[in-house]
Structure formats: structure tokens, C-alpha cells
Amino acid sequence: MSDTHIKSQQIYERAKKVIPGGVSSANRLTDPNLVFTRAQGAYIYDADGKQYIDYHAAFGPPILGHSHPEVNQRVVEAINRSDLVGIGANELEIQLAEKIVQHVPSAEKVMFCNSGSEATFAALRLARAATGRSKIIKFQGCYHGGHDAVLMNVISPPEKVGHKDLLSAGMTPEVVDNTIVLPFNDTEAVAQTMREQGDQIAAIILEPIPHNIGCVMPTQEFLQGLRDLTQKHGTVLIFDEVITGFRHGLGGYQKISGVTPDLTAMGKAIANGFPMAALAGREDLMHHTRPGGDVFFAGTFNGHPVGVAAALATIEILERPESYQCLFGMGERMRRGLQQITGRLEVESTVAGFGSVFLIYFMVGPINTYSDLLRNDVSKFITYRKRLIERGIYELPVNLKRNHISLSHTAADIDRTLETAEEVLKTLS
Ligand SMILES: Cc1ncc(COP(=O)(O)O)c(C=O)c1O
Structure with missing residues (x-):
């Protein structure tokens, strides 16, 4: 963990003394093992005060955004x-x-x-x-x-x-x-x-x-x-x-x-x-x-x-008529943007998703069943997400995990994510 995650590190060390592995659910231990102390709308904040646009969304529940x-x-x-x-x-x-x-x-x-x-x-x-x-x-x-x-x-x-x-x-x-x-x-x-x-x-x-x-x-x-x-x-x-x-x-x-x-x-x-x-x-x-x-x-x-x-x-x-329209629209904006970027940069990838869910697989399709996903470049998948995290975009750095958009994410959040994704994809060889 880097110098910028000092408080996360301290909290995690304390947690490890009383909770096996320091977390209460198997998939919560990832590298970097950040501790988040505030969650509001589309954003989560780590113990050291850094803000992230959250696409992990606690594995999916906050569809309206955190602390609605x-x-x-x-x-x-x-x-x-x-x-x-x-x-x-x-x-x-x-x-x-x-x-x-x-x-x-x-x-x-x-x-x-x-x-x-x-x-x-x-x-x-x-x-x-x-x-x-x-x-x-x-x-x-x-x-x-x-x-x-x-x-x-x-x-x-x-x-x-x-x-x-x-x-x-x-x-x-x-x-x-x-x-x-x-x-x-x-x-x-x-x-x-x-x-x-x-x-x-x-x-x-x-x-x-x-x-x-x-x-x-x-x-x-x-x-x-x-x-x-x-x-x-x-x-x-x-x-x-x-x-x-x-x-x-x-x-x-x-x-x-x-x-x-x-x-x-x-x-x-x-x-x-x-x-x-x-x-x-x-x-x-x-x-x-x-x-x-x-x-x-x-x-x-x-x-x-x-x-x-x-x-x-x-x-x-x-139930409000605009809700799913908005969620699906944001998902579309994200997937279309990622497709354009990965196409422009000629990244071997498949942008996948449905509705408010999206992700980039680092492999070319078709993808019909699990065995197809064995071709995903795991190292690229995780490195890409770790570099997004360094830049304030949180996608869980675990192989094959999906991302979720909430009703609190704005077009500006999506566009900032796309800009950052492009910057990071350029760093991946
Ligand atoms: C499709 C699916 N079913 C069941 C579960 C189990 O739900 P819970 O973690 O609330 O027990 C999960 C959790 O991730 C899931 O994704």
C-alpha cells in the first residue's frame, strides 16, 4: 500500500487483529486494500480523504446511489x-x-x-x-x-x-x-x-x-x-x-x-x-x-x-418513468464511449454489459459461455483497474467483476471516466 493510503493501512491493521483477514466477506480483500469511510451518491471516499467515482457499488445494491x-x-x-x-x-x-x-x-x-x-x-x-x-x-x-x-x-x-x-x-x-x-x-x-x-x-x-x-x-x-x-x-x-x-x-x-x-x-x-x-x-x-x-x-x-x-x-x-431510461442511457453512453476508445487505440478487447452494467474484457469475442472467458488477459484486466483506482475511478480490481452505474452517476461522471479510461488504456501495452 502506498504512502497515500496511510489511514486505510492503519485501520486495516487494527481490523486484522480481531477479524480473520481483516474483512467480513471473502471478496472484500483486494489490492490496494482501501478502507472507505464515506459513501454518498456516485462517490466513495477512502480513509485518507480521496474521492472515487464508485462503479463497484458494493457488488450491486445501491442502484439509486449511496445513502440516498x-x-x-x-x-x-x-x-x-x-x-x-x-x-x-x-x-x-x-x-x-x-x-x-x-x-x-x-x-x-x-x-x-x-x-x-x-x-x-x-x-x-x-x-x-x-x-x-x-x-x-x-x-x-x-x-x-x-x-x-x-x-x-x-x-x-x-x-x-x-x-x-x-x-x-x-x-x-x-x-x-x-x-x-x-x-x-x-x-x-x-x-x-x-x-x-x-x-x-x-x-x-x-x-x-x-x-x-x-x-x-x-x-x-x-x-x-x-x-x-x-x-x-x-x-x-x-x-x-x-x-x-x-x-x-x-x-x-x-x-x-x-x-x-x-x-x-x-x-x-x-x-x-x-x-x-x-x-x-x-x-x-x-x-x-x-x-x-x-x-x-x-x-x-x-x-x-x-x-x-x-x-x-x-x-x-x-417506478418513475425516467429511472430506467436514465440508467440504461448512462450504460449506453459508457459502453459506446469505451467501444470508441478501445477501437481507436486498437486494444484487443470486448466491451460488454447490459443496462447499467458494463466492463471491458481484454480479449476478443465471441463470448457465449464461461470457457470463452479463459482467453481474458487477467493481468491487463487487473492492471487497468488498479490504474483507474490511482486516478479516482473505483472498479473492483478482481478478474471478470462487473461495474454498476447508479441513478446518481451523471453524464459528467461517465465522461470523466471515459477520459481516464483512455489515459489508462494508453499506458497498457
Ligand atoms: C446472483 C447471486 N445470487 C446470490 C448471491 C448471494 O447473495 P448474498 O451475498 O446476499 O447472500 C449473490 C451474491 O453476490 C449473487 O450475485
Whole structure:
């Protein structure tokens, strides 16, 4: 760490004494390991007072921008009225469930929880209970949280592609064995697996756009193929819209693609950075989770007024007609600008993204599946981002990570980013 990060360094050293590795979540330790002490709108500020335009966005939640005054105000009003009581229903959570049912095509009923991992865990258990089957299919490159059934094969090294690539020690072998990992966008691989084992497969789970490896767009044929195959074999189709939900539209990517899953996991941008997640889906499936039903679903903090109030405020702002127009417009401005610059400088690259998400891969396309991304120049990818950070633009310096634009980013922020990107790209040989 350089001389300009003295306070970050001091705080981090103190953190390491009481927190393993000094951070509370695996992906928060990066080089340079900065500590941020303020976040406002499109900007974050490190402990030494330096401002950065933030595109990391805490892995995606603050879609309106950090510390949004309207959201914060609604949270304060809610907790001044009542904090968590933990019995019966609460008016605000009903309103939020109504909003989700109104907007998300697959949502006939909704259950609230606190993290994306809880939502995908509940979705898979529910699928297993409803089908009486044990196996599931996930795709190489998709991340669905930290539980045993899915914590594998995300950003895998080449030698692990096509094999189980477990991301933690201590995972239960029986659970791991029941997960089949297939290549994304490969309808035939799924069709063959379903022909051979369809009667044992409880669920297919996917990020409709695998944003945990940047932005790999699904083909319409693939999404529709999954819908058709799951219907044919009585398998539950789960869209993990923890990133795509609310970031790309109030109805998630399912609304955009016109392919409606049976269950949907949501989180991240739903509450602009406050803890909130949800599982929604078909009424007959969701019915299993009612009190007294055969699928256990509970949590002390489920439907906490803080997250619920934040989500309601966030959704109401996103419902304004200009919101997604603005987010998508800024995304377009960024991607178009980066394409022009990389073209002009003849950088071997692909500018990818959708809506408010963007990134540069240092490789030429086509990019249809994870294996294609093994051609990405990792060293360039990370060096580029570290040099942006030195110049006050924060893109997470970790391979394949996506960037997010919020409603607080202005055209001037995008243009400054583009100027800086050009300056940095010229330094990369
Ligand atoms: C697509 C997807 N699903 C699930 C999760 C897990 O969510 P959480 O970290 O809130 O448990 C994540 C987190 O990054 C995610 O990107």
C-alpha cells in the first residue's frame, strides 16, 4: 500500500487483529486494500480523504446511489414508528409483497429473507420438497451464494472447468454430489442431461445473465429451452435474479426475456443497500412454505422494517418513468464511449454489459459461455483497474467483476471516466 493510503493501512491493521483477514466477506480483500469511510451518491471516499467515482457499488445494491436521502428518510420514519416486533404481519411488508407481485411475472406469492444466499437456499429446498427429487443443475460461471448445493464452479481455473470446483472446505459430499454443473448457453447439454436423469432433477437454477463473470448474455433459445425442458420433465426452474432483479427492470430479466421461471430469488438492488431479499414464485410451490406447510421457512429478521421500508422507497423511485431510461442511457453512453476508445487505440478487447452494467474484457469475442472467458488477459484486466483506482475511478480490481452505474452517476461522471479510461488504456501495452 502506498504512502497515500496511510489511514486505510492503519485501520486495516487494527481490523486484522480481531477479524480473520481483516474483512467480513471473502471478496472484500483486494489490492490496494482501501478502507472507505464515506459513501454518498456516485462517490466513495477512502480513509485518507480521496474521492472515487464508485462503479463497484458494493457488488450491486445501491442502484439509486449511496445513502440516498429519500430511502434513508423512509427508513428513519419506519423505525421511529416500530422496529422489529416479530409476530404477525406488518403493513409495510404487505405493501412490498404487493409491489413484487405486481411487477415480477413469476411472483404470485412472496417470502422475505435477508440475503440472496437465504433466498436461493430456500428455493432449492422448496424445489426438492415439491418434486421429491434430490439433484439440481447449475451452470459454470453462475454464483448463487455460500451454501453447499451451489458453492462451486464460478470463476474456475481452466483445469477445473468440466469438473467440480468447490469453493470451500467442509462442504457435505452428498450435497455436492447432487449438483450437476453444465456450460451456460448450451441447450443441448441440458437436454441430454434431462433425457438421462430428468426424473431425478428437482431444479435448474441460473442467473439469467451470469453477472458473476461480468456479463455473458443468454440466448433466447437457451432460456426458452430451459423453460420447455423443465416443463416437460416436471423440474422447477429457478431464476436467481439477485443481481438482474430491479437493476435491469422492476420485473427482472424474466420480464425482458419473456421467459417466466417457477421461482425467483431477489436481493441486492431491491433495497438500495439495506439488507433485504426475497423468494417469490408460483402459488402452489410457495404454499409449501406457509406455517404448518411441509417446507420450513423462518428467520428472526425476515421482513425487518428497515429493509422493507428501504425496498418500498427504492421501488417507488424506480417506478418513475425516467429511472430506467436514465440508467440504461448512462450504460449506453459508457459502453459506446469505451467501444470508441478501445477501437481507436486498437486494444484487443470486448466491451460488454447490459443496462447499467458494463466492463471491458481484454480479449476478443465471441463470448457465449464461461470457457470463452479463459482467453481474458487477467493481468491487463487487473492492471487497468488498479490504474483507474490511482486516478479516482473505483472498479473492483478482481478478474471478470462487473461495474454498476447508479441513478446518481451523471453524464459528467461517465465522461470523466471515459477520459481516464483512455489515459489508462494508453499506458497498457
Ligand atoms: C446472483 C447471486 N445470487 C446470490 C448471491 C448471494 O447473495 P448474498 O451475498 O446476499 O447472500 C449473490 C451474491 O453476490 C449473487 O450475485
